[in-house]
Amino acid sequence: MGKLLTRQEIPLSDEELQWYISEGYMESKIAIEKKRSRFTCKRCGNHKQYLFAAMPHAACQKSCVYCRNCIMMGRVMECEPLYRGSPHYTWPILENPCAWEGELTAEQQHAADEIVSAIEHGQSELLIWAVCGAGKTEMLFPGLTAALKAGKRICLATPRTDVVRELTPRLKQAFPHVSIQALYGDSEEKSGDAQLLISTTHQLYRFAYAFDVMIIDEIDAFPYHNDLSLKFASKRAAKIDACFLYLTATPRRQEKKRIHQKKLPSVFIARRFHGHPLPVPKLKLSPLLRKELANRRLPKTILQVIEAQQLGSRQLLLFTSTIDYAQLVTDILKPIYPAITSVHAEDPDREEKVRAFRNQEYSILVTTTILERGVTFPSVDVYVLDAGHVVFDEAALVQIAGRAGRSAHDPTGEVIYFHRGKTNAMLDAQEAIMRMNKRGQRP
Amino acid sequence: MKCLICFEEIVAQVSWNQFLLPQRTRSICEGCTGKLKRIDQIGCPKCGREDAKEICYDCERWEQSDVYAGCLEKNVAVYAYNEFAKEIVAKWKYRGDFILIRAFAEAVQTTYHQHFCDVGADAVVIPLSGQRLLERGFNQSDAVIQLLGLDSHDFFTRRESEKQSKRGRRERMEAGNPFELMRGSSRPVLLVDDIYTTGVTVRHLAKLLKESGCPAVYSFTLFR
Numbered sequence: 056m057g058k059l060l061t062r063q064e065i066p067l068s069d070e071e072l073q074w075y076i077s078e079g080y081m082e083s084k085i086a087i088e089k090k091r092s093r094f095t096c097k098r099c100g101n102h103k104q105y106l107f108a109a110m111p112h113a114a115c116q117k118s119c120v121y122c123r124n125c126i127m128m129g130r131v132m133e134c135e136p137l138y139r140g141s142p143h144y145t146w147p148i149l150e151n152p153c154a155w156e157g158e159l160t161a162e163q164q165h166a167a168d169e170i171v172s173a174i175e176h177g178q179s180e181l182l183i184w185a186v187c188g189a190g191k192t193e194m195l196f197p198g199l200t201a202a203l204k205a206g207k208r209i210c211l212a213t214p215r216t217d218v219v220r221e222l223t224p225r226l227k228q229a230f231p232h233v234s235i236q237a238l239y240g241d242s243e244e245k246s247g248d249a250q251l252l253i254s255t256t257h258q259l260y261r262f263a264y265a266f267d268v269m270i271i272d273e274i275d276a277f278p279y280h281n282d283l284s285l286k287f288a289s290k291r292a293a294k295i296d297a298c299f300l301y302l303t304a305t306p307r308r309q310e311k312k313r314i315h316q317k318k319l320p321s322v323f324i325a326r327r328f329h330g331h332p333l334p335v336p337k338l339k340l341s342p343l344l345r346k347e348l349a350n351r352r353l354p355k356t357i358l359q360v361i362e363a364q365q366l367g368s369r370q371l372l373l374f375t376s377t378i379d380y381a382q383l384v385t386d387i388l389k390p391i392y393p394a395i396t397s398v399h400a401e402d403p404d405r406e407e408k409v410r411a412f413r414n415q416e417y418s419i420l421v422t423t424t425i426l427e428r429g430v431t432f433p434s435v436d437v438y439v440l441d442a443g444h445v446v447f448d449e450a451a452l453v454q455i456a457g458r459a460g461r462s463a464h465d466p467t468g469e470v471i472y473f474h475r476g477k478t479n480a481m482l483d484a485q486e487a488i489m490r491m492n493k494r495g496q497r498p
Numbered sequence: 499m500k501c502l503i504c505f506e507e508i509v510a511q512v513s514w515n516q517f518l519l520p521q522r523t524r525s526i527c528e529g530c531t532g533k534l535k536r537i538d539q540i541g542c543p544k545c546g547r548e549d550a551k552e553i554c555y556d557c558e559r560w561e562q563s564d565v566y567a568g569c570l571e572k573n574v575a576v577y578a579y580n581e582f583a584k585e586i587v588a589k590w591k592y593r594g595d596f597i598l599i600r601a602f603a604e605a606v607q608t609t610y611h612q613h614f615c616d617v618g619a620d621a622v623v624i625p626l627s628g629q630r631l632l633e634r635g636f637n638q639s640d641a642v643i644q645l646l647g648l649d650s651h652d653f654f655t656r657r658e659s660e661k662q663s664k665r666g667r668r669e670r671m672e673a674g675n676p677f678e679l680m681r682g683s684s685r686p687v688l689l690v691d692d693i694y695t696t697g698v699t700v701r702h703l704a705k706l707l708k709e710s711g712c713p714a715v716y717s718f719t720l721f722r
Contacts, residue, residue, distance in 0.1 A: 114632050121596075401581075
């Protein structure tokens with residue numbers, strides 16, 4: 056069903072595989088192409104030569120080239136072909152797939168209509184530029200309904216595993232009779248043969264010409280944003296005449312330029328679903344931050360701000376630039392605020408901790424940029440320590456600010472960037488938020 | 499040149515040393531070198547771990563066992579098996595990114611020469627089951643021996659079995675010996691492997707060797 060797999064990923068015996076190939080259900084493809092002594096990986100599109108290596112291969116007793124770029128998805132070798140499953144499969148046509156009964160705001164409805172028309176008319180691209188907390192997921196529901204009614208196959212790809220985990224139950228609830236699967240590195244379901252797939256962008260390496268509608272969430276986010284091979288994979292995973300929907304709150308310059316040149320159709324949603332403006336970040340100078348952290352302390356001013364914050368009813372989301380700082384800050388604050396914990400990308404209990412924080416079991420969560428997007432906490436204040444660090448670019452800072460005030464019950468929240476000197480990223484982020492608020496005010 | 503591990507460009511420090519002496523080209527960057535913890539001070543003389551002062555509790559238990567006491571002279575490991583090392587091993591061994599072994603080349607050669615240069619032991623491969631060898635495409639033990647530039651000796655075969663890394667210490671001890679000796683040796687033997695975790699594997703092999711009349715069995719691993 057439109058998959059592109061290595062021999063080891065196919066749970067069939069050799070005879071069965073041969074049968075499938077001879078019947079035309081599968082075909083075998085060269086895995087690594089060699090042209091003028093330059094290699095190209097046919098799974099991930101990698102053609103950087105330093106990401107190829109040779110190894111003495113026990114199976115064929117000679118030196119074989121393999122691709123290092125997509126090795127986390129299983130090794131692709133020169134001597135072993137890739138197998139492509141035929142994408143011609145008839146998906147059920149569903150009469151009334153959507154069970155969601157919520158209502159869209161006028162702005163959301165407008166965007167939803169655009170999405171439906173793009174899907175129905177087979178438009179090749181549409182970018183949905185919606186501020187953080189505009190309710191992007193709900194906006195997709197009418198579009199998904201239209202696609203499912205037409206018997207189309209859909210993939211919703213996002214760069215982050217956390218987002219896949221959060222979206223899946225919501226979509227399963229909204230579309231109870233549709234076959235839906237979540238695909239990510241450690242997901243339980245691996246087969247990827249549902250009609251609606253929610254997947255990390257990396258999993259797209261395993262598909263070829265499979266989807267009629269390809270929705271890519273957070274196109275500006277790491278790792279999708281600057282990884283050419285992921286872009287290659289998402290193109291290849293979709294059918295030639297597929298409809299691509301891009302979702303973002305902070306488009307990069309490249310997309311803005313294409314929108315401006317009218318090469319990329321787009322729809323803009325400047326207002327959050329609850330109608331309140333985005334919290335505008337404040338900048339606070341804290342010149343001694345790094346020095347104090349080196350002495351395992353926090354500056355007094357920051358401690359005072361946290362103390363005042365903790366007297367209020369909101370939880371606190373504290374962003375740090377690196378994993379080491381996240382741990383250090385947690386250690387410093389732990390004696391004063393025992394209900395504190397930290398998460399980072401390599402934390403095995405990350406999922407559990409985020410869930411506990413959402414259930415109000417912690418009052419402070421210290422995090423690296425992994426929680427900058429896609430996650431919703433009902434009532435938080437957001438502080439960024441050392442906002443001048445390179446990991447906090449404009450997009451990241453806008454996204455971080457977008458974590459505050461996401462629920463209709465508590466639509467505001469305080470966002471503070473603690474810095475050692477203003478950077479362009481901070482000012483641009485602040486300006487971008489104010490500009491969006493202004494656009495959102497207009498009727 | 500890009501770092502084998504993190505793909506960052508390797509920038510050589512400019513110094514008189516570099517100017518005057520012939521330089522080895524580095525395969526990994528400063529940052530990654532720093533995160534790999536070399537074992538400079540051997541803690542337990544038996545298993546080569548760093549975080550012990552004398553013979554550690556694990557080794558004590560081995561030496562009290564009736565079956566395995568005294569069958570292994572000692573183990574020497576190059577690196578401590580920390581989180582970073584686990585990541586690399588996962589990528590190298592389980593994902594099959596063979597080339598990563600070059601990252602260890604220099605340290606492995608130095609440590610080998612410090613400890614085993616004048617022992618004169620034959621380097622012996624620890625076999626994989628046929629199925630696993632096909633999946634992985636290479637034998638990690640053989641890869642280390644190749645890295646040392648030694649001749650590898652095939653003394654053993656292995657019955658099909660579950661992965662050691664998926665079992666606990668007790669299960670490993672009770673699982674029985676999956677190896678069979680094809681031919682014995684009257685010369686000292688150096689077993690080469692990637693990781694010494696509980697020491698079961700090397701002791702299974704050492705016992706078989708000893709029974710067939712081998713004078714001494716040592717082991718050399720990348721990690722402890």
